[in-house]
Amino acid sequence: MTTVAEAPTTTASAGGHRRKQQLTDRDKQERRLGLRLVAPAVIVMLAVTVYPICYSIWLSIQRYNLRFPDDRKYVWFSNYGRILSSAHFWQVMSNTFIIVVISVVIELILGMALALFMHRATFGRNVVRTAILLPYGIITVVSAFAFQFAVSPSIGGFWHLTSPPLNNHSTSLFVIILTEVWKTTPFMSLLLLAGLATVPNDYVEAAKVDGANAWQRLIRVIVPNMRAAILVAVLFRTLDAVRIFDTVFIQTRGANNTATLSQLGYNQLISQLNLGLGSAVSVLLFLIVIFVAVVFVKGFKTDLGQVRGER
Amino acid sequence: MATITAGSTARPAARRAPIPKDRKKIQPMWVVGSIIIVLYAIIPILWILSLSFKSQTTITDGAIIPKHFSWVNYSTIFKTGVFVRPLINSIGIAIISTVIAVLLATLAAYAIARLNFPGKKLVLSAALGIAMFPPISIVGPLFNMWRSLGLYDTWPGLIIPYMTFSLPMAIWILSAFFRQIPWELEQAAAVDGATAFQAFRKVIVPLAAPGVFTSAILVFFFAWNDFVFAITLTSTDRSRPVTAALNFFTGSSQFSQPTGAIAAAAIVVTIPIIIMVLIFQRRIVAGLTSGAVKG
Numbered sequence: 001m002t003t004v005a006e007a008p009t010t011t012a013s014a015g016g017h018r019r020k021q022q023l024t025d026r027d028k029q030e031r032r033l034g035l036r037l038v039a040p041a042v043i044v045m046l047a048v049t050v051y052p053i054c055y056s057i058w059l060s061i062q063r064y065n066l067r068f069p070d071d072r073k074y075v076w077f078s079n080y081g082r083i084l085s086s087a088h089f090w091q092v093m094s095n096t097f098i099i100v101v102i103s104v105v106i107e108l109i110l111g112m113a114l115a116l117f118m119h120r121a122t123f124g125r126n127v128v129r130t131a132i133l134l135p136y137g138i139i140t141v142v143s144a145f146a147f148q149f150a151v152s153p154s155i156g157g158f159w160h161l162t163s164p165p166l167n168n169h170s171t172s173l174f175v176i177i178l179t180e181v182w183k184t185t186p187f188m189s190l191l192l193l194a195g196l197a198t199v200p201n202d203y204v205e206a207a208k209v210d211g212a213n214a215w216q217r218l219i220r221v222i223v224p225n226m227r228a229a230i231l232v233a234v235l236f237r238t239l240d241a242v243r244i245f246d247t248v249f250i251q252t253r254g255a256n257n258t259a260t261l262s263q264l265g266y267n268q269l270i271s272q273l274n275l276g277l278g279s280a281v282s283v284l285l286f287l288i289v290i291f292v293a294v295v296f297v298k299g300f301k302t303d304l305g306q307v308r309g310e311r
Numbered sequence: 312m313a314t315i316t317a318g319s320t321a322r323p324a325a326r327r328a329p330i331p332k333d334r335k336k337i338q339p340m341w342v343v344g345s346i347i348i349v350l351y352a353i354i355p356i357l358w359i360l361s362l363s364f365k366s367q368t369t370i371t372d373g374a375i376i377p378k379h380f381s382w383v384n385y386s387t388i389f390k391t392g393v394f395v396r397p398l399i400n401s402i403g404i405a406i407i408s409t410v411i412a413v414l415l416a417t418l419a420a421y422a423i424a425r426l427n428f429p430g431k432k433l434v435l436s437a438a439l440g441i442a443m444f445p446p447i448s449i450v451g452p453l454f455n456m457w458r459s460l461g462l463y464d465t466w467p468g469l470i471i472p473y474m475t476f477s478l479p480m481a482i483w484i485l486s487a488f489f490r491q492i493p494w495e496l497e498q499a500a501a502v503d504g505a506t507a508f509q510a511f512r513k514v515i516v517p518l519a520a521p522g523v524f525t526s527a528i529l530v531f532f533f534a535w536n537d538f539v540f541a542i543t544l545t546s547t548d549r550s551r552p553v554t555a556a557l558n559f560f561t562g563s564s565q566f567s568q569p570t571g572a573i574a575a576a577a578i579v580v581t582i583p584i585i586i587m588v589l590i591f592q593r594r595i596v597a598g599l600t601s602g603a604v605k606g
Contacts, residue, residue, distance in 0.1 A: 037419060038430075041419040041478050044471075053449055124349075127349060129592055134588055138581055141554045142581060154371045186352070245447060249538070249542070266450070282448040282450070282451055
């Protein structure tokens with residue numbers, strides 16, 4: 001990369017002082033145009049995310065409830081102290097953790113199977129691709145209602161359920177995970193399918209010749225060669241699952257201790273109008289998302305770097 | 312690595328014959344697999360469709376296929392107004408967000424793909440960061456800010472966050488797409504006597520249109536699907552989109568469940584998605600994977 005960039009610089013300086021000056025002028029113009037074209041998008045993105053998150057941090061160090069607007073004062077980290085020392089928060093953390101880990105693991109396995117199917121299928125490739133876009137495209141709220149109705153003993157009578165699953169902690173989490181898996185596995189499988197396409201067919205064929213069976217080819221040849229795609233898919237889905245809100249809101253609204261971090265933030269901010277405590281929850285969620293992203297990127301830096309270098 | 316490639320390029324010639332035989336044998340497996348996957352994808356949708364055709368008396372009969380098809384839920388939601396106004400809100404907000412987001416993203420992506428300027432990498436990284444941002448983290452401040460700015464419970468109050476959160480995706484897709492356009496064609500057209508505008512309109516626009524269109528579909532899906540902002544930044548039918556409005560449905564009487572009405576409304580808002588998926592399947596797949604693979 002650096003050697004390529006150096007070549008024009010040397011020719012420019014060899015061409016003499018005047019030519020170099022001209023080039024810089026044109027460069028300047030190009031820079032200005034580039035920045036101007038990018039500016040609107042960047043300003044909008046920063047104004048609607050960076051400013052509010054700073055505002056959120058500022059709110060999180062105050063005692064501030066919209067129902068008692070006069071009782072507003074700086075309390076520094078006591079909101080965080082209250083949250084981190086409450087059992088309810090740790091219940092919420094554990095719910096979120098369970099949903100993220102179980103759903104992402106299932107999605108990875110199912111998504112890989114789906115991707116392999118679409119990659120190898122000699123029949124129905126297009127039909128399958130179109131079909132799996134339906135769960136991806138459908139509104140999350142709608143899929144949440146579909147599964148909620150299906151497990152309701154009165155509406156989904158065909159299961160002959162004796163007690164409603166959404167009235168119990170663990171079965172509620174099960175239904176939430178099931179809904180998430182149904183809805184988001186297709187997205188995972190499409191990312192994995194794109195990764196599969198980058199695995200050189202020669203490697204797979206060579207392994208076949210050397211007598212590797214299908215499972216060995218998958219684990220020893222295909223998976224290691226598409227590590228970056230797997231990482232990207234898992235990272236995207238993990239961060240998406242950490243902020244899960246729609247399904248939980250529709251199916252349980254956090255009843256029976258099934259709240260997730262986003263649901264807890266909503267309850268504090270919008271239901272209780274407690275901007276101080278709610279913002280502290282929001283900031284914690286934000287920090288968790290950053291933490292997960294950093295762990296992924298740092299932990300697998302070599303993998304991602306390798307793939308980048310190869311390209 | 313070189314040896315493997317050399318070895319295997321020699322191989323296929325010898326092995327080409329048996330492969331089709333294998334495939335013929337495997338055929339039933341692919342058929343069964345396809346059917347299972349298609350059923351996986353459509354059963355929950357068919358289930359909602361079935362519910363939407365059940366009347367108040369049969370909704371709890373547990374039948375998978377309704378015994379009597381009834382349009383009562385559809386006529387209810389279109390007559391009572393609990394659905395029509397939110398539907399208009401959803402359509403309007405999603406379309407306006409899509410147009411603005413794609414416009415801004417096109418400008419930014421053009422600059423990223425074609426121009427040399429400092430901070431290019433930074434823009435792409437910032438976009439990626441924002442794509443991973445948890446919306447609930449800024450809902451509190453937006454709620455407070457929108458109330459003081461008069462944006463709470465208005466269309467712009469939702470359009471602004473929607474375009475913000477879909478811009479990163481649109482910028483990534485479009486810049487990946489624009490990098491592949493053979494821009495020299497523009498000069499070639501100019502050499503052939505076309506004006507700059509003609510070259511742009513007749514050569515570049517047709518080449519860029521599919522990418523712009525793909526990102527528009529995905530931005531529309533995002534805005535159409537959103538629930539977090541819909542439920543937190545609206546309070547009345549003035550601006551409440553369908554996703555939020557479904558939570559405020561009531562049955563035809565105070566004591567009846569709104570299940571049938573919710574199912575009918577769900578089907579109505581799913582139809583545009585199904586149509587777009589059927590028509591634009593290839594583009595959606597390309598758009599979803601382009602950013603991830605090339606990033």
